[in-house]
Amino acid sequence: MHPTLQKPEAMLFDLDGTLFQTETLLLPAYHATFDQLRAEGSYTGETPPESEILGGLGMLLEHIWQRVMPGVDEQVHRRADVLLLDHQVQGLERGEGRMYDEVEATLKALRDRGIRLFVASNGLEPYVKGVIEHKGLSPLFEGLYSAGEFRTRSKVDLVRMLLETYGVQSAWMVGDRSSDVEAGRENGLAVIGCDYAGFRKEGELDGADVRIGRFSELLELLPKEADKANE
Structure with missing residues (x-):
């Protein structure tokens, strides 16, 4: 009661x-973002674990990327802002989430x-x-x-x-x-x-x-x- x-x-x-x-919208967009960052040459290495971005939900986006990609140049974080948003909006338009x-x-x-x-x-x-x-x-x-x-x-x-x-x-x-x-x-x-x-x-x-x-x-x-x- x-x-x-x-x-x-x-x-x-x-x-x-x-x-x-x-997670029904974020995780596909998250993986697509890192695929694109690697393709553009602005990030190398494996995609950080999904738990890192899920654990950061509720934070401001700039703080989420500091958690997910510590030590990476801030320009990469700002590019990730753009890519993640784009992939999420595209997902919404496809009816995802x-x-x-x-x-x-x-x-x-x-x-x-x-x-x-x-x-x-x-x-x-x-x-x-x-x-x-x-x-x-x-x-x-x-x-x-x-x-x-x-x-x-x-x-x-x-x-x-x-x-x-x-x-x-x-x-x-x-x-x-x-x-x-x-x-x-x-x-x-x-x-x-x-x-x-x-x-x-x-x-x-x-x-x-x-x-x-x-x-x-x-x-x-x-x-x-x-x-x-x-x-």
Whole structure:
């Protein structure tokens, strides 16, 4: 049983590992990126293990490449930015990538309850907006915020900017990484930790108010307004 939290005005969602099964799009693009880097002569050696990039999800992209390719020239990292994004966008256009189970139905149910929905992601703008648009979810969201678009240095700053811009007074931060927990805590939000992606390190969600094992459990955390109305 989960505790019932106070109904928020809005919910802010991380994208990768929260709404979107990132590996279903990322890993083919990751291998294609390194194939192209080698073909261009800007990288030699084997493709780093998939665990390196999956373990970096939730970080800013520049920090991900420092983890995946330490000691490699920054120009190669910036070229990898371009290639990875291109391959992911092409994959989306081919219909690749999957949302987690019940994401669309749950988001619609939250909207029906009058909750405003937003995305707050450390990803690049074309990727974040591309995933939501290609999966047909754009009409459900009031705003899609990405570190790539707003050049924020942390998710704390990104979330603060979103809350101020849209005049949100109460919200839940929903995500799967320590950056989501920090962003929620630093901005005075309830934090819902998504415990189903498996990309994080042990202890990353320790600061969350509640952990959920499937996305649809969000609905169980809300007060039963419909039940009261029928009494």
